[in-house]
Amino acid sequence: MILNVESDPAARESVRPADFFEIAGGSVIGSYHRHVGRNYQDAARWITEPAIIAAVADGCGSAPHSEVGARLGAGLLVEALRRRVRILDEADPATILSVVRLDMLDTLRRLTGELSDSTESALAAVQEMFLFTLIGAVITARRYFCFAIGDGLIAIDGRVRVLEAAENRPSYLGYGLVTKAEAISSRFEIHATGGTESLDSILIGTDGAAPLVAVCDQNGGISRFWKEDRFFRHPHAITRELNRINMASPRPGRAVERLEDDTTLVVMRRRV
Amino acid sequence: MSSQTNNADDLLKGALDDGDLSQASFTAITINADIGAQIQAGLGISPDDVPGSEVVLVTIMPDDSGSIQFAGNAGAVRDGHNLVIESLKKSKQNADVLVHTRYLNGLVLSPYRPLEQAVLLDKHNYNPGMSTPLYDQTVVLLATVLAKTRELEQNGVPVRTVTLIITDGADCHSVRQSAASVRPVIEDMLRMEKHIVAAMGLSDGQTDFKQIFREMGVPDQWILTPRNSASDIRKAFHVFSQSAVRVSQGAAASLKLGGFVN
Numbered sequence: 161m162i163l164n165v166e167s168d169p170a171a172r173e174s175v176r177p178a179d180f181f182e183i184a185g186g187s188v189i190g191s192y193h194r195h196v197g198r199n200y201q202d203a204a205r206w207i208t209e210p211a212i213i214a215a216v217a218d219g220c221g222s223a224p225h226s227e228v229g230a231r232l233g234a235g236l237l238v239e240a241l242r243r244r245v246r247i248l249d250e251a252d253p254a255t256i257l258s259v260v261r262l263d264m265l266d267t268l269r270r271l272t273g274e275l276s277d278s279t280e281s282a283l284a285a286v287q288e289m290f291l292f293t294l295i296g297a298v299i300t301a302r303r304y305f306c307f308a309i310g311d312g313l314i315a316i317d318g319r320v321r322v323l324e325a326a327e328n329r330p331s332y333l334g335y336g337l338v339t340k341a342e343a344i345s346s347r348f349e350i351h352a353t354g355g356t357e358s359l360d361s362i363l364i365g366t367d368g369a370a371p372l373v374a375v376c377d378q379n380g381g382i383s384r385f386w387k388e389d390r391f392f393r394h395p396h397a398i399t400r401e402l403n404r405i406n407m408a409s410p411r412p413g414r415a416v417e418r419l420e421d422d423t424t425l426v427v428m429r430r431r432v
Numbered sequence: 433m434s435s436q437t438n439n440a441d442d443l444l445k446g447a448l449d450d451g452d453l454s455q456a457s458f459t460a461i462t463i464n465a466d467i468g469a470q471i472q473a474g475l476g477i478s479p480d481d482v483p484g485s486e487v488v489l490v491t492i493m494p495d496d497s498g499s500i501q502f503a504g505n506a507g508a509v510r511d512g513h514n515l516v517i518e519s520l521k522k523s524k525q526n527a528d529v530l531v532h533t534r535y536l537n538g539l540v541l542s543p544y545r546p547l548e549q550a551v552l553l554d555k556h557n558y559n560p561g562m563s564t565p566l567y568d569q570t571v572v573l574l575a576t577v578l579a580k581t582r583e584l585e586q587n588g589v590p591v592r593t594v595t596l597i598i599t600d601g602a603d604c605h606s607v608r609q610s611a612a613s614v615r616p617v618i619e620d621m622l623r624m625e626k627h628i629v630a631a632m633g634l635s636d637g638q639t640d641f642k643q644i645f646r647e648m649g650v651p652d653q654w655i656l657t658p659r660n661s662a663s664d665i666r667k668a669f670h671v672f673s674q675s676a677v678r679v680s681q682g683a684a685a686s687l688k689l690g691g692f693v694n
């Protein structure tokens with residue numbers, strides 16, 4: 161069924177994206193992270209009411225406790241957008257995200273202040289915990305938009321875009337907490353917008369998901385995550401599939417592709 | 433969700449091909465022409481129907497030989513088995529617990545089922561009076577643990593296991609296996625660092641259970657030898673139940689470094 165709320169604004173109020181889209185997510189600790197005993201540093205959060213809002217976050221690999229920030233960041237982003245649900249349909253996404261960014265930085269700044277007693281210790285807290293990338297997606301009755309700070313993966317209706325970081329140094333929202341030049345690169349970048357009525361699927365993923373494009377090739381490609389019903393029938397189906405990839409045993413003559421980095425996916429697709 | 437449901441033979445062959453099972457273990461297991469059906473009887477719930485993202489397999493083999501009844505220990509074994517189940521139910525787990533109970537003489541009381549559906553022993557379903565094929569049935573039991581582990585892992589579900597073998601006498605009536613043929617199976621399992629194999633020998637006044645279990649490959653720290661009294665037997669089950677609870681709560685160290693703490 162196609163959502164068409166343009167001609168009937170009243171209908172927009174009653175249309176729930178969750179009636180037409182289903183969502184699933186999963187995550188796995190990277191094989192390299194497991195091997196060296198590094199913490200799992202990804203996070204994901206999503207809601208389906210009153211709009212579909214999803215976020216994945218990836219903590220900075222070299223920071224000892226960036227998983228704290230990743231979890232906080234994914235949650236803060238989703239909640240900040242949820243509080244602004246009334247304008248998600250109308251306002252310019254860049255403006256919305258600019259306000260959301262300031263909202264999140266304000267919260268993180270207060271937390272950093274609670275955790276430190278000097279500028280130096282505050283900076284240390286940011287570097288230890290609050291450097292993380294963010295990829296997000298919003299689907300309302302009328303439109304959708306996808307955005308990111310940092311690297312990762314976005315796929316809209318089968319068109320995959322790998323967001324790469326220059327010199328493997330992604331942007332982090334947390335740079336907005338410091339006064340260095342990097343603060344400029346801590347802003348959200350819009351990667352896709354469009355009308356919901358023509359949308360079929362969105363996949364967002366942390367940068368660990370980029371190899372999935374190759375790893376999944378012999379099994380139907382990364383598109384299996386939005387094409388195969390099974391991933392929406394069991395709450396851990398995507399996690400299990402990612403686990404299966406990383407648990408495959410090597411055999412003579414057969415190389416095994418593994419997901420070395422923590423990998424998190426959230427997939428939204430039109431209900432069949 | 434489509435699952436890769438393989439029969440038991442395929443699961444074991446795959447474990448051999450991937451190096452999880454040594455040839456010695458594979459030979460010991462498959463020398464029994466009926467092993468496939470015996471394992472299948474214990475596999476139970478399909479991976480598709482397991483709601484969680486991680487699983488702990490708790491497997492118990494109570495001795496159902498006549499000497500248990502003769503020594504007056506049937507009640508203690510019943511209570512002990514049920515104590516393990518109840519302890520797990522009361523504890524907070526961070527993984528789905530699947531329970532499988534198979535008697536020493538091969539009867540499957542319940543294949544792998546979610547903890548809340550585990551069958552408790554009572555006077556009707558546990559009335560010991562048979563023999564003691566310890567080695568034969570230990571291989572069947574452990575092969576079932578291995579097959580279920582592999583079935584879940586092939587579906588992307590990480591697994592840890594804890595298994596308890598209970599006997600009140602030395603082996604009697606095994607026809608295919610010996611302590612020496614059981615040993616490589618346990619050694620392979622321990623090498624994977626996701627399995628605990630524990631053994632409890634209920635004293636009969638003459639059997640050196642530590643020697644028997646050591647020959648089978650059970651590490652010393654996972655051997656219990658309670659005296660032949662109901663209270664001692666119940667205490668031993670309590671010790672095992674605490675280990676099972678720790679594993680279900682995600683204490684990875686309990687797999688590598690642990691043992692019974694009396």
